[in-house]
Every structure is written in C-alpha cells, then in structure tokens.
C-alpha cells in the first residue's frame with residue numbers, strides 16, 4: 001500500500017506502507033501509481049515527496065513475489081512516469097533505499113537522505129540486475145566506474161558516500177521528511193529539464209574497452225561461474241555506449257536471461273535461508289524467541305594460537321573487554337605482538353577504532369575469575385581440554401558461560417568436567433576467526449536455552465552467521481567434509497589426479513578444490529586426528545592397508561605426512577610450492593609418481609575419471625551426510641546446513657548450498673547416483689542413501705521449504 005495526503009498546503013506526500021521494509025509488492029506499486037496520478041492531477045499540489053513508513057524508505061522489489069505470477073503495475077513505467085512528471089518529485093530517504101527502492105529514488109528529481117541511511121543496488125546478490133532503469137540511470141548520474149563498482153558488488157553505501165558519489169542532493173541529521181517537504185516547497189515551479197537522469201549522457205571516458213575488459217575479468221574472478229555479475233557489466237556497458245531507450249531494452253533483455261535462472265533461485269533461497277538460521281531451535285525445545293540471552297560484557301580466551309588470537313580480535317571488535325590467556329610465555333609474547341596488528345589491520349579495513357586497553361593478557365587462568373564468558377581455544381587434545389574445563393569450573397564465577405572452540409571433540413564430555421554442565425556450549429569458529437563469517441554454536445545434551453541463546457547472540461554481535469547444531473563428531477560442517485575428503489582420496493586411488501579433482505570442484509564454483517584447500521590448511525591437522533583415532537597406521541600391508549573397521553580407507557594423506565609433506569607450510573603437499581609458505585600451487589611430478597607406485601603396490605588399475613564422477617562422488621556423499629544430520633536432528637533444517645557450507649566451506653553461493661543443490665538436481669537423481677556408486681563401492685557404507693533422503697523421495701520429493709515437515713513427522717505423507 002501507499003498512503004497519500006497533502007501537507008504544507010501544496011506538497012503531495014506519498015508514504016510507502018509495507019512493513020518491515022516497505023518492499024515494492026504489487027499493492028505498493030499500485031499505491032504509488034494511484035498516488036502519483038492524484039498528486040499530478042491536483043492543482044493545489046505543486047510538488048511531491050515520496051517516503052517510507054517507520055523510518056525505512058524501501059528495501060526494493062518484494063523478493064517473495066519473484067517466481068510467482070507477476071501482478072500489479074510494473075516498476076519501469078511507474079518510475080518513468082515519476083521522472084516525466086511536470087512537478088518536482090523528491091525522495092525522502094530514511095533507513096534503506098535498496099534495489100528497486102533506489103531505482104525509484106533515481107526516478108525522482110531530487111534525493112534527500114538521513115545521514116544514517118544506506119543505499120545500494122544489491123540485485124546482483126540475488127542473481128539479478130537492477131532492471132528498473134538502475135543500470136542505465138546510475139552510470140549517467142555518477143559515472144561509469146563508480147556505477148560499475150556499486151552494481152557488480154551490490155554493496156550498500158552510507159549516505160555520506162552516496163552524497164560524495166553524487167547519488168544524493170542533500171544529507172540531513174534532522175527529520176528527513178520535514179526537510180524534504182521544505183525542500184520540495186522551495187523548488188516549486190523550477191525547471192526540471194536538468195533533473196531527469198535518463199536525459200543525461202554518461203561522462204565520457206578515454207578507454208572504455210579496457211575499463212569493461214578489466215571489470216569483466218574482475219567479476220569472473222570473484223565469483224566463478226556466477227552469471228549475474230557478468231550481465232551487470234554488460235548492462236552498464238550498454239549505458240555507456242547506447243542512447244537511454246536502447247540501453248533500457250538491453251537491460252530488459254539481460255534481466256530476462258537472469259530472472260528465471262537456477263542461480264537467481266539459489267541466491268534468493270539463500271537470502272531467506274540466512275535469516276531462517278537466526279530462528280534456531282533445539283530438539284529439547286529451546287528456541288530463539290523464548291530463550292533469553294545473558295549479557296556478556298567481559299569475555300576471556302584461553303590459548304592464543306592462531307584460533308585464539310582470531311577469537312580475541314573478533315571479541316574486541318565486537319566491543320567486549322577481553323582477557324587473553326596463554327600459559328606458554330613465548331606464545332604469549334608473540335600473541336601480544338600479533339593481536340594488536342591484526343586489530344589495526346581490521347580497523348583500517350572496517351574504518352573503526354578499538355581501544356587498545358580493551359584486551360588484557362595473562363599467563364594464568366586465574367585472570368578469568370570475573371568474566372561473563374570464556375572461550376577455550378587450546379590445542380585439539382581431549383586430555384588438555386578436560387584439564388582446562390576443570391580449572392575454569394573452579395576459577396570462574398558460578399554463572400560464567402564456558403565455551404569450547406573444539407572442531408570435533410565431544411562437548412558433552414567437556415561439560416561433564418564442570419560444576420555447571422548446563423553452562424557449557426561449543427563455539428566453533430573457522431580460521432581466520434576474526435574474518436570468517438561462520439560460527440557453529442554446538443549445544444550439548446545439558447546446555448541450557450540461555451547458554452545457547454547467549455552464544456548465538458554473541459556470534460551475531462561479532463558479525464557472524466551463527467548456526468545452532470547438535471553435538472556429534474565433527475558437528476555438521478566437518479562431519480560432512482570428512483565424507484567429501486575421503487571420496488577425493490578414493491578418486492586418486494582409482495586414477496584421478498589432484499589437478500583433475502580440483503579443476504572439477506573449482507569449475508563448479510568452489511574458490512579452491514579439495515587438494516589445494518588441504519594444502520592451505522595443512523595435511524598434518526587431519527593426520528593428528530586420525531592418529532589419535534588409531535586410524536593412521538601405514539605399516540599395514542595387503543588388503544588391510546586400505547580397510548579400517550570394515551570400511552574402505554585411504555592411507556594416502558597419512559603417507560604424504562610421513563614424507564613430511566604437510567602442504568603450503570612445508571612447500572610440498574598435493575602440489576609443490578616454490579618455498580615453504582609459498583602460495584602458488586604447481587603440479588608435482590613426484591606426487592604423480594608416488595600415486596602410480598601406490599596404485600601398482602595395491603594392484604589398483606587406474607581408470608579414466610571424468611568431472612561428472614568427481615562432482616557426484618564428492619558432493620553427493622557430502623549431501624547424503626547432510627540428510628543424515630537432518631535425520632538425527634543435529635541441524636534443524638536444510639537452511640542451517642546451507643549457511644554452514646556457504647559461509648564456512650566456500651560452497652558457491654549461487655548454488656544455494658548443498659541441500660538446495662540436491663533439491664535442484666532432484667532428490668531422485670541423488671538417490672539413484674548414490675545407489676549406483678554404493679553398488680560399485682560396497683565397502684563405503686555412507687554411499688547408501690540416508691533414510692531421510694529415501695523418505696523424501698517416497699513422499700514425492702517435496703521442495704526444500706517443505707522438508708522440515710517430513711523431518712518432524714517420520715511418518716509424514718505431507
């Protein structure tokens with residue numbers, strides 16, 4: 001809806017009304033069309049102001065309407081009519097002017113904004129382009145390079161930046177609508193000839209071709225295989241090279257290629273999925289809307305290795321005062337140097353300042369006596385962590401929340417070491433902890449709703465996407481990753497190379513294939529875990545060398561570690577690097593020889609493996625584990641798993657996440673391929689489709705937003 005009234009005698013005030021963000025639904029568009037008509041037809045009205053109710057101008061098109069039968073007046077002619085009006089129209093921007101919201105404002109003759117507002121054209125993040133004239137008006141208003149940047153990244157800019165770029169005419173600290181009405185009165189009767197952006201020409205540039213070539217290279221590099229950024233560049237190019245009307249035609253054509261694409265569906269699904277993970281629940285009935293988080297003002301970090309340092313920085317950046325504890329003097333000294341410089345770099349990036357005295361350092365755990373929350377980040381060793389939790393339970397206030405940053409160990413067992421197991425949860429950060437967006441909040445059997453709520457809220461305060469998951473080996477993310485890694489190893493045994501596997505995954509859209517990623521994070525990490533589990537015994541010979549606990553096992557990773565090949569840090573891993581710590585992976589003839597010899601030793605005849613098999617084996621097995629995790633209630637819904645994979649494991653966002661991908665591929669096909677691979681590899685039990693996956697197929701493969709019903713109701717017929 002849009003409300004219309006006359007104010008100050010001669011200003012027609014149109015207020016968009018569609019909470020919470022005044023999205024341009026069919027009824028809002030109809031309301032605008034009707035109101036503009038009324039204002040222009042009313043002789044008493046000399047100028048018009050458009051604003052949004054509740055301090056938000058407009059969050060853009062109503063994303064929930066996409067993919068449905070479109071109704072109501074279309075945006076393009078609506079904005080065209082506003083621009084063509086013979087009375088000045090002023091946009092009064094508060095809160096957000098995004099997507100279609102900013103395009104509406106660009107159709108107005110003037111734009112006045114509150115200083116706290118954010119503006120942007122984020123369509124690219126939804127797999128679209130700004131197709132209500134945004135790609136044609138913005139370059140004409142602010143120049144091609146700046147418009148290219150905003151449209152291809154979708155970033156939101158502050159009012160101050162928007163003013164500097166020339167998007168806004170005025171920024172105010174006062175009541176924006178009042179200021180806009182006053183302004184509208186002041187421009188009554190003035191010529192509008194120079195105010196219609198569609199009549200502008202783009203500022204000429206000397207080397208247009210190389211500008212667009214560079215832009216194209218940049219977007220292709222940033223999001224492998226994503227089609228929307230490419231279309232955005234093409235649309236802006238049309239603005240720079242064609243008259244407005246032809247540019248609009250090109251914008252429309254390009255939008256048509258995107259609008260119904262799988263990528264747009266995936267990105268729009270993911271937009272809502274990110275928000276759904278905030279509405280967490282646990283099997284014991286704790287929920288986001290009924291569990292009260294505790295205030296956390298002072299926190300502590302135990303262990304200042306790579307993870308502990310990152311967590312310390314993340315907490316300080318969130319405005320907490322932090323006690324950073326490291327019992328090894330040398331490590332403490334190094335951390336005291338590293339943390340401030342990480343903070344400084346973060347401040348430069350984010351334009352913030354952190355009080356240096358918000359962090360105090362200590363060599364003893366006694367220093368955490370008065371904190372509200374502790375995050376343990378010591379070496380991944382259960383005996384060591386047990387000791388730390390026993391100590392914390394004695395030293396801390398009785399109501400202090402005790403969190404562990406373990407990536408796979410049993411949170412319930414750690415809780416059992418304390419006096420208040422209900423106050424223990426996992427907070428699983430991803431390296432680098434101050435940069436990576438993902439936080440897995442792991443609730444144990446006895447974690448209280450308040451403990452889970454507090455960790456979830458703290459994650460949000462740190463700018464993370466916090467996902468609540470249950471306690472099991474590897475939680476959700478690493479448990480799925482294990483299956484993916486194992487398949488990659490098996491593929492090498494069967495004849496693939498690291499290059500072939502990585503190429504397939506990178507072409508799928510991962511920033512790094514599994515072997516490059518393994519070289520980056522260090523092969524020794526998994527090796528230590530496998531050794532602790534009694535799996536990494538390379539003295540075994542014959543068939544038992546490749547079998548553990550009755551299942552197929554590949555000792556390839558263990559063998560590489562025994563050769564001292566830990567990845568980038570040693571300059572050798574699945575690839576070779578020019579020096580230890582080198583970043584550029586090169587194919588390594590030693591590794592290929594090693595694989596040949598390994599296969600010969602085990603009587604494995606290499607076969608030709610294509611990209612499709614790589615993708616199906618690696619991804620479907622990971623997806624299958626995801627279904628198992630849903631079945632067990634470790635994750636509450638597919639959105640949780642998808643958020644974990646996009647934010648923590650580099651799953652390409654334009655593919656929506658593993659569970660959404662399964663929905664796109666078709667659950668029946670996933671089952672059929674898994675069954676086929678299981679037949680070929682009967683000693684790999686987790687290639688068997690999970691019970692939930694089969695149940696969904698038996699229920700007619702419902703779309704992903706209905707899966708929760710099937711999960712909730714084991715006997716559901718939907």
Ligand SMILES: CC/C=C\C=C\CC(=O)SCCNC(=O)CCNC(=O)[C@H](O)C(C)(C)COP(=O)(O)OP(=O)(O)OC[C@H]1O[C@@H](n2cnc3c(N)ncnc32)[C@H](O)[C@@H]1OP(=O)(O)O
Nearest residue numbers: 021023059060061062063064096098099100122131132275
């Ligand atoms: C021919 C075609 C022509 C034109 C095409 C135009 C394309 C577009 O305009 S696409 C839309 C572009 N806009 C956006 O991408 C903005 C999306 N929204 C946001 O970024 C944020 O919501 C926000 C506006 C900055 C507000 O943030 P915040 O205050 O943190 O609230 P949220 O939790 O994000 O949102 C609250 C609630 O609103 C829902 N929502 C937000 N925006 C939209 C929207 N554009 N359409 C529909 N729904 C929207 C959001 O999902 C939340 O609801 P939940 O139920 O919690 O999911």
